[in-house]
Amino acid sequence: MENVIDIHSKGEYPANELSNFYAHHFVFDGVACASMEGFLQSLKFKNVKKQKKVC
Numbered sequence: 001m002e003n004v005i006d007i008h009s010k011g012e013y014p015a016n017e018l019s020n021f022y023a024h025h026f027v028f029d030g031v032a033c034a035s036m037e038g039f040l041q042s043l044k045f046k047n048v049k050k051q052k053k054v055c
Contacts, residue, residue: 007019009021009022020035020037021035022035022036023035024036028055031051031055032055038054038055039055042055
């Protein structure tokens with residue numbers, strides 16, 4: 001049987017850190033992002049100010 005990791009933000013390590021919602025802060029093109037999910041959601045907007053706010 002294979003080991004299965006259920007990835008979600010409220011899970012235990014390492015599953016929680018693999019979630020898009022986990023707070024991994026990073027800077028992309030000079031914009032501070034709080035999580036990968038914030039970055040991905042910001043791509044929905046054309047307005048740069050809105051993108052930065054979502055990040």
